[in-house]
Amino acid sequence: xxxxxxxxxxxxxxxSLLFIFGNASGLIKKEQLSPVMPLSxxxxxxxxxxxxxxxxxxxxxxxxxxxxxxxxxxxxxxxSLSAHFFTIQKLHPPLIDTYYSAxxxxxxxxxxxxxxxxxxxxxxxxxLPTNWRIPFYAGFNHFYxxxxxxxxxxxxxxxxxxxxxxxxxxxxxxxxxxxGSDLVVSLVWIKSMLEREQDETIRQxxxxxxxxxxxxxxxxxxIRNYYQKHGALPTRLDALIPDFIAEIPVFAQGYxxxxxxxxxxxxxPDKHSN
Amino acid sequence: MNAWNRITxxxxxxxxxxxxxxxxxxxxLLALLAETFGIFFIDFFGYDIGRVASDFFFSVMWxxxxxxxxxxxxxxxAWDEEQKIIFAILxxxxxxxxxxxxxxLGLLILMLFLELLLGTIAWLSLLWIQSNVGEVYFLTLxxxxxxxxxxGLLLTQTAVLSAIMLFSGLVRGGFPVLILSxxxxxxxxxxxVVRESIQRQISMNNEGEGLAMILKALSFLFPDxxxxxxxGEVVNSLLSLDSSAIIFQIAFAxxxxxxxxxxxxxxxxxxxxx
Numbered sequence: 023x024x025x026x027x028x029x030x031x032x033x034x035x036x037x038s039l040l041f042i043f044g045n046a047s048g049l050i051k052k053e054q055l056s057p058v059m060p061l062s063x064x065x066x067x068x069x070x071x072x073x074x075x076x077x078x079x080x081x082x083x084x085x086x087x088x089x090x091x092x093x094x095x096x097x098x099x100x101x102s103l104s105a106h107f108f109t110i111q112k113l114h115p116p117l118i119d120t121y122y123s124a125x126x127x128x129x130x131x132x133x134x135x136x137x138x139x140x141x142x143x144x145x146x147x148x149x150l151p152t153n154w155r156i157p158f159y160a161g162f163n164h165f166y167x168x169x170x171x172x173x174x175x176x177x178x179x180x181x182x183x184x185x186x187x188x189x190x191x192x193x194x195x196x197x198x199x200x201x202g203s204d205l206v207v208s209l210v211w212i213k214s215m216l217e218r219e220q221d222e223t224i225r226q227x228x229x230x231x232x233x234x235x236x237x238x239x240x241x242x243x244x245i246r247n248y249y250q251k252h253g254a255l256p257t258r259l260d261a262l263i264p265d266f267i268a269e270i271p272v273f274a275q276g277y278x279x280x281x282x283x284x285x286x287x288x289x290x291p292d293k294h295s296n
Numbered sequence: 297m298n299a300w301n302r303i304t305x306x307x308x309x310x311x312x313x314x315x316x317x318x319x320x321x322x323x324x325l326l327a328l329l330a331e332t333f334g335i336f337f338i339d340f341f342g343y344d345i346g347r348v349a350s351d352f353f354f355s356v357m358w359x360x361x362x363x364x365x366x367x368x369x370x371x372x373x374a375w376d377e378e379q380k381i382i383f384a385i386l387x388x389x390x391x392x393x394x395x396x397x398x399x400x401l402g403l404l405i406l407m408l409f410l411e412l413l414l415g416t417i418a419w420l421s422l423l424w425i426q427s428n429v430g431e432v433y434f435l436t437l438x439x440x441x442x443x444x445x446x447x448g449l450l451l452t453q454t455a456v457l458s459a460i461m462l463f464s465g466l467v468r469g470g471f472p473v474l475i476l477s478x479x480x481x482x483x484x485x486x487x488x489v490v491r492e493s494i495q496r497q498i499s500m501n502n503e504g505e506g507l508a509m510i511l512k513a514l515s516f517l518f519p520d521x522x523x524x525x526x527x528g529e530v531v532n533s534l535l536s537l538d539s540s541a542i543i544f545q546i547a548f549a550x551x552x553x554x555x556x557x558x559x560x561x562x563x564x565x566x567x568x569x570x
Contacts, residue, residue, distance in 0.1 A: 080341075081337070082303050116347065117348070249327070
């Protein structure tokens, strides 16, 4: 056998050993998402292929996510994951999958992840103004992850105003505005929905909400009158009785008024508290 | 034989030579292979299937066109010169201008044939994909949008082909022409990105106006290759484009290509072919 064949055989055997060892020991397995190139890189190298670049990056990101062990608390890939979604969004803004997948992964990682997801949704709302899900996701993130019902309400309203969202979204927007102490906005919103609603069952629910909000607004007016007379806000709502209001309303189905730091808000029942 | 007949006769030879060298069949087979791979590519996306499919097919067409331009068109004139075929051609009653226009026309015919063939396959594939996925994943396939996108792709590549003809007239040998053509392509792609970044700098620090003017002047020679990327229109139910803007872009691309060819004719007339 010639020496050339021996050498080729030896190199092939060494390569095979390294390949098997690398796979078996996990040395080849990627623990980190490979860093994403700057946006301008994709724009310069292949401007016509920027959509394809974004889609390839999306696949790379999805494959990585599919391989991640979600039970591990340490997530060294978090920033890189946000950067990937940002780059994909900038390269190919109309691609809907970016927003849905970013929502599916980023907010659940951390507060920073939630803020990143909302920044991506913010851009998405400009490009896809008729898509009800993107503002809904952003609103959901404000409410659920950032504990900011006031921030959630206008986004959910935006989602409802696209005309494609389920009716529930409009109702939720109104009730979150009330929870964020924007009772007047909430009332106006519910009344406009009541005018447009045809379904009698839903109309009855809205009528109850209108009644609840009007009674809450009466309490708010009483607080204002108290302030005008005493030059200070009441410390408790009981202090309004009987001079400013006959009684503090009690609502059915777990709804209640919350008063703190001079702000009155209507709290919807917390389904998790029981 | 008048000039037009001589030009068309040469263009026919160039086109037939391209077919004889298996350029076209090779690129079509490569594109078909890539489009078959596209089915796996599209499978990674959960929602925007129509958009991803359309992006993918047009990207494949773009890549096939670029391969044709950089690895076939660049070589054609260099081959004529290196193999001394150009002497045999110019020994006939054919002026250098007619030689340039005839070669350009022949390459253009080949490129059009390639892209129209791939475009037809892409259109049929999109129809097939649309009929196989739900409406929510692929709502609209806009025929007008498809034609405009294809036209944009063809005109952009025609402009690149004309620039290649000019470079072939300016320098000797296939490799230098390839390097010049690639440099030209990257400058055209990168210039808008640099201009945008300088504009941002001006708006922030009020600095760099001189450089911005130079870059603007450079864009006269190196136009934005991304201007005629209308891929988004293929899946839009209503065209988001202004018809006057489209007409302007088409006119711009045609005049630019003609200018490059006129310069190429001039360069060839003054060139020492020995």
